[in-house]
Amino acid sequence: MSRKYFGTDGIRGRVGQTPMTPDFALRLGWAAGRVLAADAEHARVVIGKDTRRSGYMLESALEAGFAAAGIESYLLGPLPTAGVAYLTHAMRAQAGVVISASHNPHGDNGVKFFNADGGKLSDAVESEIEAALTREIQCVSADRLGRARRVDDAAGRYIEFCKGTFAERDLHGLKIVLDCANGAAYKVGPAVLRELGAQVDVIGDQPTGLNINLGCGSTDLDALRARVVEQGAGLGIALDGDADRCLMVDAAGRVINGDQILYAIAMMRQAEGTLKGPVVGTQMSNLGLEHALDAAGISFMRAKVGDRYVMEMLKANNGVLGGETSGHTVCLDKTTTGDGIITALQVLTGMIRTGQSLAERVAGMRLYPQVLINVALSQPADEVLASTTVQKAQAQTTAELNGRGRVLLRASGTEPLIRVMVEGQNQDQTQHAAEFLAEQVRQACR
Template sequence: MSRTLFGTDGVRGTANVHPMTAELALKLGAAAGRYFRRDQSGAHRVVIGKDTRLSGYMFETALTAGLTSTGMNVLLLGPVPTPAVGFLTRSMRADLGIMISASHNPAKDNGIKFFGPDGFKLSDEAELEIEELVESGVRLTQAANIGRATRIDDGRFRYVERAKQSFPADLTLAGLKVVVDCANGAAYRTAPEVLWELGAEVVPVGVTPNGHNINDRCGSTHVRTAAEAVVSHGADVGICLDGDADRVMILDEHGQVADGDQIMALLASRWAEAGRLAGGALVATVMSNLGLERFLEGRGLRLERTAVGDRYVVERMRSGGWNLGGEQSGHIVMTDYATTGDGLIAGLQFLAAMAESGQPASALARSFETVPQMLKNVRYRAEAVPLEAAGVQDVIRAAEAALVGKGRLLIRKSGTEPLIRVMAEAEDPELLTRIVGEVVGAVEAAAG
């Protein structure tokens, strides 16, 4: 049996459309409860966090019903960043952590992410077993053993303290004006609180969630709003988070963007100089720019590439004993501080570099020159299989041949949306444009 519910980052889709229905969430809750409560002995607990989507209430309730029906005690955190769930799962000695969020997706979508008792996301094998339990159904507990649900009022504050501990104790953000865009999402209170408590003058953006405006013209996938705020307020730097605050983009004092590759380059070089970069390696995905790889090689460091998805980055980091990794999209994973991507803590590491060096954000936000890269997405119907079309495969083979020694081509299906992602890199911009255009055209024709 192959996984059909889980994608690269949990279960995700449009709310009230399969698989993101209350009925399926109840079954998932029961299946996860049974999976993590196999021994039937002792007290078992699960922590549940969510972002600010309206549908979060529905899924929170449905998951709670399913989990308690198998005897799990549920601890409800309310709106907190995804990394807070990973942290609190381990801190509160829970058997399981769940985050209800569709990350950077629009408000109509939602998702369910699972964390194991160690605070790390579940393996493919564990997700497959949970799917099998959803399919087969689970045995419910006896009435006397039904679990309880409890609201945890200070979960946000526990995470605030955890985030602050990642910032050097001998430094302060006093004198820095920081724009922080919380995407009207899970960190809308947490991030401004952390920055203010560390001494920054904070200009908050995207901190008025209403259930419908998460990621709407704000956050890490729409940095223009924060960039305008940086310039208009004369801020020193901008931090743009996404809906569940597990990814980040940095803006310099001119409103120019530093993506995940540039942030990782800065941290890797500084950590290596300080003797903190475990194994002399950075873990990133196949999407990271070739310029990052060249930058690291020039400093005697290695780039370990993985499949797309921060979960696969973390798995490689753990197997290799490395402590820094991430994605171009802004997931920055620092296992010294967190079990998953943490946009706020990554932002604090950038601010620490500013405070230590006395340099402006613009001097730190561009460590290397990027190789020209182009990414285009092609949406397809769920039943379509455009990459299997003979015409598409012929065009891809021709494109790969044209790029030999000149660049690279990467084509993949999104794990969270019905999209084919076509990415190419080449020093020659004309060749790059032609190659991507030909492949996208062929995929669009096959996708109808």
């Protein structure tokens, strides 16, 4: 069946509007409990969140829904998405729940689920939950109601897990600026790096509930770039609101995006013999990444946009490494989902083993000019993309690039947008082509 609420990364929306309302969250908790855990003896779920003020409201409503289904809730508090995935498995819960809208502003929020192994739910299971949402809540008897408990050592357990993935065990002598986006990693991120010996200057670590991703984090690198240069740091690390993304800044203040990070990790893995299967990117991955990996003899495949599809392709091809330009990188031999902290530790591992700077680690890859323009939608995306205006414009642009670039138009899985991407060898031509295509999409929306 088609899915009404689930996008590429759970359910997301504006707080106070369906589906981000307390009554919907109550029904969602009950429905998810019925599908994911109701048949298990002593069924339990773990619930984590980022720092949005609306997280309290949604957490309480979900907890009530799970209780009505007879499910125990273990509340982790603010914790990165990957931390929730790890503790879902470590605590032998039937499911994990993350309350977060990731890189979106504080007025948005979302809910995403992990299965008992800490992996993403399949489309089929999400469809089952949606079907259960249409049913009337049937509360279990009073003696079978679920309870809620706080897990006081959740952050500490995740910190130790992250440190355990870092084979070098020592970052002494390295100065790092870390931007926590005023989000879920504001405590655990600095703790991991400091306990490994790094000198850490932290920004974006004063969450108010309203300032998550605001002028900070992986969506706005200006403050981090300036701070790295000002402090004379070796590099900067930028996480997003739920810390599943990582972008970086080199010592000169230059941005290192997710494609470059993926390249650096792939080259390290190839050198040490731990790279299995193909490296998987997405339709948005820079053509320069594909060409650089090909030159190194590393197979590269493209999945649909969304880390769930990257992971599906990795598993289908026995791969371990994949990611997105946005900095959503997955190392499936280290963890079960995208983890910004572990991604950073993987890049740092390559730097330490080779003695190279961050800039040197990515120097072998040339980024092709790529222009991405988001066009707001006022009607269904499939109608716009299928319109004659857009189809002709896309064909014209592809012909003009004449095999020297790529064109991609796609609907966002999390926002009412069409993403227009053009990539080519010439910056001016690429910019012009993207602006032309974006205007044609706007015309089709009128």
